[in-house]
Every structure is written in structure tokens, then in C-alpha cells.
Amino acid sequence: MRIGSLGIKIGMTQIFDIEKNIAIPVTLIKVGPSIVTHIKTNEKDGYDAIQLGFGFVLSNDKSTYIKTNKPEKGHLQKSNVASCSYICEYKVKNIEQYSIGQIIDVGTFQTGQFVDVIGKTIGKGFCGTVKRYNFGRGPMGHGSKNHRAPGSIGAGSTPGRVYPGKRMAGRKGGTQATIKNLQIIKIHSEEGVVAVHGAIPGKSGNLVNLLPSLKS
Template sequence: MTISMLGIKVGMSQIFDSQGQAIPVTILQAGPCFVTHIKKAETDGYNAIQVGYYEVSSKKLNKPLLGHLQKSNLPPLKYLKEFSVQSTNDFSIGQKISLDQFKVSQVVDVSGISIGKGFTSLQKRHNFHRGPMTHGSKNHRAPGSIGAGTTPGRVFPGKKMSGRVGGKKVTIKNLQIINIKAEDNLLIIKGSVPGKNGNLLKISTCD
């Protein structure tokens, strides 16, 4: 069964193993999450659970969302996300999902929104070469020709051009769990994850 949780990126650091090797790690604050809604195939056409995370003041939620949580006697939760499951028999409304289900050396997948870099040029976005930098050259970082004139008389879709970079959903797979501090809801994994500090992340693993 796939286990999924929501968490926040705290930051990066490094730890040293028994041989003195430095291991780059990312610290995540994962959970506790609560099951806020259950969808069943008989009534909704598919099996899924809605998970809530990050308790906030009730003033920061609108009335429909606040009423949805109060109906299940749950605290105000900022983030709600739906996860598909094979069966809903193991879940109940208000159930707490914590780090107890993860183990050290287990492998997880982490998804999040990557850092947005804004509107960038061809050199940064697609690793294009620049033009000559000598005197008289007017093609230092210009894109140059993007297609023929009369035939075909248009630019083909998918042409590599300048545009926005980053700010997209990215999934990093097979990240190893180095340490778990359940009392502080901290998950320490090897490597980097998408987004900046404070970014919302989805952490999932498959048994």
C-alpha cells in the first residue's frame, strides 16, 4: 500500500557517517496529518482519502472549508490533499497519520513545486551557445532565426525559445531516509528535494 503524507521543507544540512563521509541531507517536518474525508467506489466511483495538514487559526480559513473540518471535529487545517488508495477499510475520519509508518533506510518519493526562476533566456533555459562577443557583433544573446519564411510560414510547436523556468511540480524518487525524530515530526532524508524552505511537499513510499 502506498503511504503518503504532507510536510514542509525545513532546510538542508549535512551529517557524517561512521567513516567520516559527509552526507547531504534535507530536513522535512512531516505531519501529523489527519484523514478529513473518505471517498468510496460505491458512492464516488473511486477510492481515495483526503488528508489535512498544518493547523492554523480559524480566521485564516473560509467558512465552507471551516465547516467541512468542524463536521468531523477536526482542527482548522491549512492544506488539504486527496490521495488514491486501493481500499478505504484501513482508514477512518479523524485518523492521525504520523511518522510511525516510516523506517530508517526506507526509500521515499518527494513531490513539490520547484523554485521559480522567472522569465529567462535561451542560454539559461536550454543551454544554448551565445554569439560572438567581438566588436561589431549584434548577436550576443539573441535567439537568431526561428524558422523559414514562406514555407512553412509559421513556427513549429515545441520550438525551444525563451520563457518561464521553474515553478512546476517536480518529483524526486528513491530518496533514502537517514534518520527519523518522531517526537519533533522531523524526517531526515538523503539528497535534495524540490522548492525553497517552507515549501509544501508530498512524501510517499510504496511497500
Template sequence: MTQIFTETGDANPVTVIKIGPCSITQIKSVATHGYTAIQIGYQPVAKRKLTKPELGHLEKTNAAPFKYLKEYRVPENHTFEVGQIIDVNNFNEGEFVDVTGKSIGKGFAGNMKRHNYGRGPMAHGSKNHREPGSIGMGTTPGRVFPGKKMGGRLGNQNVTISNLKIIKIDIQENLLIVKGAVPGKPGNLLSVRTTNRR
């Protein structure tokens, strides 16, 4: 993350995202797969880094070996072709995008941090400072219902941030500069798709 200053002197918090270049490795159609989608590959690797099934899948379309494959639904009247490169040229300044990625893992967290519970009284006589309080009824049903919000692992989940505005595009370096924050740590693998502003 960094910041960009506008002509009026306002500071905009932005995130710099490196986009591809990605290559289309497969096109799925209603006739063969029951739906329409494209599969794109990112980050070329040596063949020895992939398994034989992965290599066989890519060799069907003469695609290069890629470390990551991701599928995106597209309309039936699309104009994509196998081998087509997808990079920052597929985006426009002023557009809004949805960015999906793994959020930062925070380990085991208590109910206050994980679920925004309120705390108990902090006086010396209180024995309920950061505890969850009641977690269910007594003799009946005599158990804790599944799904009860309690302490546990926090973060490290797929998160989507919607409607991030593209402030600037750097075609030379394949950089997309969007207003706001995106999920995960620096260097995190992200999925970026255009969206209609809601």
C-alpha cells in the same frame, strides 16, 4: 539542508523535513466517488480563515479546520479511518520516498538558461552570442510553431524528486531526514509518499 557523517567518515548531504502531524479528513471509496483515496489536512487554522464551503466540507466528518488539504490514492483494502493521524511513524528508516513541491521561481530566463541551448561564436563579428538562432521556416509556413522552446518564465512548477532514502527519523520533533535535495526554498510545502525503488 545539512550533512550527516557516517561511521566511516563519509558526509551525506541531507534535507530535514517536518512531517505533519496530518489528520485524515475524508475517505473516498469506489462506491461513492469511483475511486479509492484518502484526503488529509495539514496545519490547523481558525474557522474564520476558511470559506463556508470549505468549513461545510470538513464539518461533514467533524474534522478540524485545516489550511491545506491533499488527496492520496490508496488501495481498496486499506485500513485508514477518518481522524487518524499521519506522521513520521508511518515511515521507516531505509525506505525510499518521492517528494513533490514547487521549485524555486527564477523569473524570466533566456533560452540558454531555460533550455540549455549552446551559445554562438563570441568573436566581435558575430551577432549571435546568446540568441536562440532560427525559430522556424520563412514564407512557408510564415509563423512560429506552438511549443517552440524560447525564453520565458523558469521555475515555480511542481517538481517530484524520486527515490530519496530516509536516513533518520526523529519521532519527538516529527522530522524526516532524507538523503539529497528536495524542491523549493526552505519552508516550502511538500508532499511525501513512499515509493518502490526503481
């Protein structure tokens, strides 16, 4: 039961620690602001949780608009939100601490805190077995015609099929990954940016999910 927040990966830089005389590689993440769009209770839904909307547009703001269908509009109506880019749910213990329309920002995190970052890895496209699984290649000379081919993928009559899960060519990357126990080095409250020690999945501009680590 950890309440986190959605954010956007800005990129990587480094912070110099004068006392230890080292350069710390960090990833900058624009966290929130998110708005509480829905509250689930144990009596009604079987568990306590809140839904946070990220990239939202309030009903009285006509300058920007995100295309929203009627079911989404009805779901967001209670929180006075006209449209929302992303919605994420977090299970919480003290549900009475939250209310619909409440703003959750970078203030939920602290310097020195450990977080888990969930994101989508960079897509590599369709790759062969050498690049995808680090397979060895065949001889490159002496008339060989098997350079980067996958080779045999199974026996003949028995079993007469290819077993599920066989490592073959296919799409590489573009999957969800979680990096655990990354420490927050610095927080810029005015800009809503946190500097996390280390690298996180995805490229700059990707959506990421920050969760307080069980270590903190």
C-alpha cells in the same frame, strides 16, 4: 496505492556515518501531522481513497485561524476541523483502517525506507534562451550585435508560422518535480522530522509531498 504525508522542507545538513567514515548529505522535512478529513469508497465514489488535511486548526482551538469559505467549512465539519491550509488525496487499499479525524504523523515512515518526494522547484523568473535552455551565444566582439539573442525561430513563407513547443525565452522553474527513491536516513519522532538522503525540489519552507517509493 501509497499513503504518504505532506510536509515542509526545513533545509539541508549532513550526517556523519562513523562506520563508513563518510558524510551523508540529507534534507530535513517536517512531516505532518495531518488529519483525515474525508474518506472515499468504491461504492460511492468509484475508488477507495482518503483525504489528508495539513496545517489544520481544530474547531475548539481559537488561538489560530485560517480564512476558510463556507464550502470548505462544510467539507471539514465532519472531522472537527475549523480550517485547513492544504488537502491532499491518497488512494488506499484497506479503507477500513482509517476513520475521519484520525491523525497521520511521521510514524507512517520507517528508517531505511525509500520515498518519492514531490515539490515545486525554485522559480528563476523570466529567462532568455541561453540560461533557460543552454543555447550558445553569438560572437562578443568584431562589431557583432547578436550576443545572447535567440536568432531565427523558423522559416519564412513555408510554413509561415512558428511550430508549437519552440524553445524561446520565458519563465524558468516554479514547476512540479518528483525525486524518486530517496532513502530515509533518520527519523526524529518527537519533532516529526525525517532526514532524507539527497536534495529535494524547492527552497526552505516549501510544501512537499512524501510518498513511499515502489522500491521500498
